[in-house]
Amino acid sequence: MSTLILIRHGQSRWNLENRFTGWWDVDLTEKGVAEAIAAGELLAEKGVLPTVAFTSLQTRAIKTLHLALEACGRLWIPETKDWRLNERHYGGLTGLDKAETAARHGDEQVHIWRRSFDVPPPDMEPGSEFDLSADPRYAGIAVPRTESLKLTIERVLPYWESAILPQLAAGETVVVAAHGNSLRALVKHLSDISDEDITGLEIPTGQPIVYRFDDAMTPGERRYLKDT
Numbered sequence: 001m002s003t004l005i006l007i008r009h010g011q012s013r014w015n016l017e018n019r020f021t022g023w024w025d026v027d028l029t030e031k032g033v034a035e036a037i038a039a040g041e042l043l044a045e046k047g048v049l050p051t052v053a054f055t056s057l058q059t060r061a062i063k064t065l066h067l068a069l070e071a072c073g074r075l076w077i078p079e080t081k082d083w084r085l086n087e088r089h090y091g092g093l094t095g096l097d098k099a100e101t102a103a104r105h106g107d108e109q110v111h112i113w114r115r116s117f118d119v120p121p122p123d124m125e126p127g128s129e130f131d132l133s134a135d136p137r138y139a140g141i142a143v144p145r146t147e148s149l150k151l152t153i154e155r156v157l158p159y160w161e162s163a164i165l166p167q168l169a170a171g172e173t174v175v176v177a178a179h180g181n182s183l184r185a186l187v188k189h190l191s192d193i194s195d196e197d198i199t200g201l202e203i204p205t206g207q208p209i210v211y212r213f214d215d216a217m218t219p220g221e222r223r224y225l226k227d228t
């Protein structure tokens with residue numbers, strides 16, 4: 001029996017400011033730091049101690065991982081950072097205020113951009129101040145111009161299969177600190193959620209989700225660790 005822990009990063013500056021973030025690299029707020037520490041304390045309290053960690057290339061997820069691991073005494077475990085766990089790329093919406101965008105384009109259009117399965121937001125304009133294609137952390141990676149959840153799944157799942165699942169199969173207790181939509185991609189797969197129903201799934205910040213895998217590597221029920 002092995003265990004997978006999923007943690008969405010704590011509140012970020014742009015979560016607080018209600019701005020579309022995607023791949024833009026914003027830091028945690030004070031509340032986000034407290035959420036990450038509380039997540040690690042909960043891991044310690046429940047005795048669910050990670051032995052291997054994965055995170056994205058984005059500061060808010062990396063810091064959440066480190067704060068949580070420190071709080072449960074596991075800062076020393078091996079960790080891997082990979083862009084495939086990044087947030088879904090928000091394209092031309094990156095940096096915009098979510099409420100102002102809804103006032104301009106309508107709630108329904110913004111809901112489609114935020115939660116539809118396969119409608120991506122408009123492309124990011126070349127030369128946008130939020131264009132990260134020249135960022136050294138993405139050297140050699142074709143930085144997307146936008147991503148739907150479907151496109152996000154197309155890069156998260158191969159990484160899940162090739163890098164994360166083998167660690168679970170080897171009996172490790174794996175923690176993945178990532179983002180609202182890269183985790184929705186994983187949860188959709190693990191809990192076998194339909195393309196329609198995934199539109200209603202929200203992942204809260206800093207709240208560890210746990211799956212237990214049986215010997216055939218079939219995941220059990222999705223549970224919030226606080227409820228176990």
Ligand SMILES: O=C(O)[C@H](O)COP(=O)(O)O
Pocket residue numbers: 019020021022023087090114179180181
């Ligand atoms: O990238 C963002 O703006 C958020 O982290 C997730 O946004 P969403 O709730 O609109 O998917």
